[in-house]
Amino acid sequence: MRVLNLRYHKRFQMELDLRRMRPQPITLCAEYRLLPWSAPLVRDHAQAKYLSFRDELDAVVFPCLSSFESCLRLMGEIVERDGFVPEATWLAQYVGAGPRKIESCGTIQSIRISRQKANFQNIGVTPHHRHRGVGAALIAAALTGLQQAGVSRVALEVTANNETAVRLYRRLGFRSVKTVYKAIEEQHV
Secondary structure, three states: OOOOEEEEEEEEEEEEHHHOOOOOOOOOOOOOEEEEHHHHHHHHHHHHHHHHOOOOOOHOHHHHHHHHHHHHHHHHHHHOOOEEEHHHHHEEOOOOOOOOOEEEEEEEEEEOOOEEEEEEEEEEEHHHHHOOOOHHHHHHHHHHHHHHHHEEEEEEEEEEOOOHHHHHHHOOOOOEEEEEEEEEEEOOO
């Protein structure tokens, strides 16, 4: 007999009013660079997304983050959406080991959900490159892109126990507007 148990994961929905935000300088050390969206970078975005989330709770909550192939499929779905905002979609690369060892290490995508509001999708930084300002730089670049696109509010969702990310979002001006719970089926035989 198969018994299904549900496990609930707490997530925060957070928002930022871009009308109140002053432009933030995008600071990133010389070992890193940010690249704006272009279609040839789709595999690099998928790789950064996969390496960022594969060993995290988010890969359990969202199984599409648990393999490179599903991250590549997800990137394809994001860029094909009507509301995709290329100006607010960025890739971070580590270039500190020289031109032959460039490593895609961070990604952010944005989707407009109404004329004035957009959502960030899957902000990810690979584990080795965390705590180096890469995530803050990706978000600052994406926020500037959203402002240029005429968006006045941006939202994101984050797993509550990802305290580092929650602190970063709050430091950048995001405020929790709602707590939601994502149910995951756990199968026991």
